[in-house]
Amino acid sequence: MARKINLRIWRGDSTNGGLQDVQVEANEGEVVLDVIHRVQATQMGDLAVRWNCKAGKCGSCSMEINGKPRLACMTQVAAYGEDETITVTPLRAFPVIKDLVTDVSFNYQKAMEIPAYAPPADLKPGEARMEQVDVERSQEFRKCIECFLCQNTCHVIRDHEENKKSFAGPRFFIRIAELDMHPLDILKNRKRTAQEEHGLGMCNITKCCTEVCPEHIKITDNAIIPMKERVVDIKYDPARMFSGLLKREKRN
Amino acid sequence: MTNALERHKYDVLVIGAGGAGLRAAVEARESGLRVAIICKSLFGKAHTVMAEGGAAASMGNANSNDNWKVHFRDTMRGGKFLNHFRMAELHAKESPDRIWELEMWGALFDRTKEGKISQRNFGGHEYPRLAHVGDRTGLELIRTMQQKIVALQQADKREHGDYESHIKVFAELTITEILKENGKIAGAYGYWRESGSEVLFEAPAVIIATGGVGKTFKITSNSWEGTGDGHALALKAGANLVDMEFLQFHPTGMVWPPSVRGILVTESVRGEGGILTNNKGERFMFKYIPDVFKDKYADNEAEADRWYEDQDNNRRPPELLPRDEVARAINSEVKAGRGTEHGGVFLDVSKRLSAEVIKKRLPSMWHQFYELAGVDITKEPMEVGPTCHYVMGGVEVEPDTAAAVGVPGLFAAGEVAGGMHGSNRLGGNSLSDLLVFGRRAGMGAAAYVKQTTATPVSDANVAAAAARIEAPFARSGGENSYSLHAELQEVTHNLVGIIRTGAELKDAIEKIAEIRKRSANVAVAGGRKFNPGFHLAFDLDNMLLVAESTAKSAIGREESRGGHTRDDFPGMDSGWRQYNHISSFDGTQVSVRKQALPFMPKDLFDLFEVDELKKYMTPEEIAKGGSN
Numbered sequence: 021m022a023r024k025i026n027l028r029i030w031r032g033d034s035t036n037g038g039l040q041d042v043q044v045e046a047n048e049g050e051v052v053l054d055v056i057h058r059v060q061a062t063q064m065g066d067l068a069v070r071w072n073c074k075a076g077k078c079g080s081c082s083m084e085i086n087g088k089p090r091l092a093c094m095t096q097v098a099a100y101g102e103d104e105t106i107t108v109t110p111l112r113a114f115p116v117i118k119d120l121v122t123d124v125s126f127n128y129q130k131a132m133e134i135p136a137y138a139p140p141a142d143l144k145p146g147e148a149r150m151e152q153v154d155v156e157r158s159q160e161f162r163k164c165i166e167c168f169l170c171q172n173t174c175h176v177i178r179d180h181e182e183n184k185k186s187f188a189g190p191r192f193f194i195r196i197a198e199l200d201m202h203p204l205d206i207l208k209n210r211k212r213t214a215q216e217e218h219g220l221g222m223c224n225i226t227k228c229c230t231e232v233c234p235e236h237i238k239i240t241d242n243a244i245i246p247m248k249e250r251v252v253d254i255k256y257d258p259a260r261m262f263s264g265l266l267k268r269e270k271r272n
Numbered sequence: 273m274t275n276a277l278e279r280h281k282y283d284v285l286v287i288g289a290g291g292a293g294l295r296a297a298v299e300a301r302e303s304g305l306r307v308a309i310i311c312k313s314l315f316g317k318a319h320t321v322m323a324e325g326g327a328a329a330s331m332g333n334a335n336s337n338d339n340w341k342v343h344f345r346d347t348m349r350g351g352k353f354l355n356h357f358r359m360a361e362l363h364a365k366e367s368p369d370r371i372w373e374l375e376m377w378g379a380l381f382d383r384t385k386e387g388k389i390s391q392r393n394f395g396g397h398e399y400p401r402l403a404h405v406g407d408r409t410g411l412e413l414i415r416t417m418q419q420k421i422v423a424l425q426q427a428d429k430r431e432h433g434d435y436e437s438h439i440k441v442f443a444e445l446t447i448t449e450i451l452k453e454n455g456k457i458a459g460a461y462g463y464w465r466e467s468g469s470e471v472l473f474e475a476p477a478v479i480i481a482t483g484g485v486g487k488t489f490k491i492t493s494n495s496w497e498g499t500g501d502g503h504a505l506a507l508k509a510g511a512n513l514v515d516m517e518f519l520q521f522h523p524t525g526m527v528w529p530p531s532v533r534g535i536l537v538t539e540s541v542r543g544e545g546g547i548l549t550n551n552k553g554e555r556f557m558f559k560y561i562p563d564v565f566k567d568k569y570a571d572n573e574a575e576a577d578r579w580y581e582d583q584d585n586n587r588r589p590p591e592l593l594p595r596d597e598v599a600r601a602i603n604s605e606v607k608a609g610r611g612t613e614h615g616g617v618f619l620d621v622s623k624r625l626s627a628e629v630i631k632k633r634l635p636s637m638w639h640q641f642y643e644l645a646g647v648d649i650t651k652e653p654m655e656v657g658p659t660c661h662y663v664m665g666g667v668e669v670e671p672d673t674a675a676a677v678g679v680p681g682l683f684a685a686g687e688v689a690g691g692m693h694g695s696n697r698l699g700g701n702s703l704s705d706l707l708v709f710g711r712r713a714g715m716g717a718a719a720y721v722k723q724t725t726a727t728p729v730s731d732a733n734v735a736a737a738a739a740r741i742e743a744p745f746a747r748s749g750g751e752n753s754y755s756l757h758a759e760l761q762e763v764t765h766n767l768v769g770i771i772r773t774g775a776e777l778k779d780a781i782e783k784i785a786e787i788r789k790r791s792a793n794v795a796v797a798g799g800r801k802f803n804p805g806f807h808l809a810f811d812l813d814n815m816l817l818v819a820e821s822t823a824k825s826a827i828g829r830e831e832s833r834g835g836h837t838r839d840d841f842p843g844m845d846s847g848w849r850q851y852n853h854i855s856s857f858d859g860t861q862v863s864v865r866k867q868a869l870p871f872m873p874k875d876l877f878d879l880f881e882v883d884e885l886k887k888y889m890t891p892e893e894i895a896k897g898g899s900n
Contacts, residue, residue, distance in 0.1 A: 047529075048529055049645070051531060065803075066798025068803070068804065071495075072318075072495040073321065073322050073495050074495065075532070076640065076643070080313060080317050094643055096643075096644075117466055118802040121466075136378070136422060143376070150380075151383060152390075155380045155382070162405070166316055166317075
């Protein structure tokens with residue numbers, strides 16, 4: 021049941037590049053990554069593409085397919101029309117290294133800037149007790165496979181290189197939310213630092229990140245919005261502001 | 273090239289950033305050493321993320337009768353008593369601590385009603401024993417350790433002003449050579465995948481944690497990374513591989529559509545009550561319970577079904593036999609013409625569990641089938657068949673330190689190490705293995721580094737390693753690495769697969785040698801920058817050595833045991849149980865010899881009923897009653 025399809029692949033590096041058209045065979049049930057591999061094995065031996073598990077679990081084969089951020093291993097060729105050209109391009113928010121491979125080191129840098137899990141000092145191994153309902157909130161965010169599609173699609177940084185310095189992005193907002201909701205984490209002010217150091221306030225909840233998440237994590241509804249609401253409570257709560265003033269007066 | 277060569281000096285170099293490598297790196301760093309971690313992919317993408325079911329540890333949370341002795345017994349039985357007893361003992365004793373430790377680092381396992389870590393049933397384990405997070409346990413493990421490494425880097429930043437002062441991850445870098453000076457480890461050589469430029473690491477200790485060899489085979493659950501790099505690097509560095517004939521074909525890989533053939537369907541599906549049927553609707557596993565397991569597995573449906581509610585008074589369903597048994601059974605059903613349309617059997621969980629429970633306990637399986645095969649597993653059965661999943665064989669190591677036998681400064685842990693699982697690994701024992709022995713490799717390497725002096729790598733050694741990387745670019749019109757890889761996979765699939773014969777193995781050895789000869793003439797198109805054709809040329813070299821070692825070990829072992837089934841020698845032979853197969857490499861070819869298997873000491877021997885041991889051991893061994 022093989023048929024020929026038209027594939028348009030972006031090829032090049034950080035200095036220049038462009039779209040190239042190829043015809044390639046596609047078999048029943050194949051995903052876009054399969055046909056890219058076929059191109060690689062038969063026509064372009066040096067075509068660069070990242071992939072690992074080919075089962076939607078590692079988040080390596082992130083790219084843009086007909087302009088949409090997607091995992092190539094989870095995108096069926098059959099989802100496109102018989103005569104439709106499938107265009108594959110590298111993630112736009114990150115610098116191109118070669119062909120479909122981009123430099124995603126921004127994300128690993130941001131990961132280092134989020135303070136680690138902090139259990140109580142007297143907690144001993146094996147003694148942790150947590151209710152399933154309590155761990156489930158954080159477990160949702162720990163499903164993240166770090167494909168960085170949410171980072172790629174987020175308009176705060178997608179076309180605004182200048183914002184990258186002060187904006188951690190949706191992947192790391194769910195990391196902060198995960199730790200903040202972890203039943204045993206004792207580090208205070210995670211929400212406040214999300215706002216003050218990681219750019220939570222720059223997000224205007226358009227939910228683009230949630231839409232592209234292959235793990236269907238409700239990034240905006242379950243992580244970002246609850247944190248934004250709490251930040252408002254903490255930072256702009258009149259009672260707290262008043263008591264803060266009193267404390268300051270006392271200190272003075 | 274040498275003039276501009278990028279050079280790094282570390283105390284410990286860890287090759288591989290899956291569970292074992294990361295656990296080793298944490299341990300070495302916490303011993304005060306400077307550590308480099310080499311990742312072939314991006315950080316956090318290693319094949320450990322694919323582990324689904326869980327990590328086996330006898331915490332006793334689900335059944336308080338569980339303890340390390342029961343786990344030890346199950347592991348030895350699963351491996352058909354070919355396991356290195358000391359590794360199985362350390363593993364069973366230490367895995368609970370390793371799981372609790374992960375929890376201290378932020379892992380969030382599923383919970384019991386009392387708020388403890390929940391444990392699930394799995395093949396070959398007497399009690400519910402697998403700590404898990406739905407069916408994405410591997411992801412939780414790797415992310416937890418990735419985040420632990422970041423936590424260590426944050427501490428270094430506070431103390432030394434630099435995140436990467438004491439532990440640095442080199443992502444997308446491939447090691448092509450382990451370097452020795454005066455018979456001791458001195459470092460390693462490799463290239464950045466991104467740029468193709470070369471890197472020299474100088475380190476007195478190298479820990480190999482490169483995982484498996486699945487890509488040597490056509491149908492596999494492994495990603496492109498599973499090309500036996502560490503097995504080959506170790507062989508070339510003068511280490512031995514033990515028992516390379518033992519490969520685990522996981523009974524349940526996807527079979528349809530073709531593009532996903534081989535992708536894993538977690539054993540948890542059976543652990544949660546999934547049943548296997550053939551095209552006649554027959555629940556066939558009852559026909560395949562081997563004698564050694566007859567008293568532990570139900571021989572009728574009623575009892576098997578009752579077991580899910582009452583484990584104390586019923587025997588287990590035969591779907592939960594060790595993986596080698598289930599894989600062979602499925603293979604036989606399909607060969608006998610009782611398979612599905614696409615050459616598998618049916619695995620059905622929809623009849624026992626509600627849609628809601630299936631989506632909660634097996635969420636990624638539901639997605640995988642829905643999105644890749646158009647099958648809704650809450651309503652219909654899956655089609656499954658055996659897939660090459662895990663290599664039990666690997667680097668011969670000292671159990672306590674994970675030191676590679678014969679090469680001072682070299683260590684190995686995780687799937688790349690041999691001995692722990694004998695002839696067949698139980699599900700769930702891989703994640704606990706990599707935690708237990710990853711830590712021990714880190715400790716072993718740290719102790720070694722503290723009593724040795726680092727030797728600089730000589731220019732001649734560097735020049736030879738550099739020349740090897742350059743070679744495929746200098747050729748034109750040579751062989752294509754993609755086609756040679758496909759040819760190798762055909763040979764292993766057809767001749768060294770799940771059922772083997774002497775004649776086919778002989779044929780395989782010749783064909784592998786022939787492909788290896790041609791691979792010396794591989795030419796690479798394009799430049800050095802992120803060039804997969806170039807990368808595959810080196811992976812291919814490794815896979816060929818692994819395949820040679822496997823085929824040569826397999827032709828020697830004239831019996832069937834665990835992950836090695838000989839059609840011409842169908843029985844298990846207690847004489848053969850007394851031997852390991854040791855592969856070594858002389859620079860041109862792999863040779864295999866027999867070596868006596870270390871015998872259990874009396875205290876471990878006495879954990880078993882003599883009647884059970886009689887099924888595996890010779891009368892002389894039984895009479896000896898354990899070594900002292």
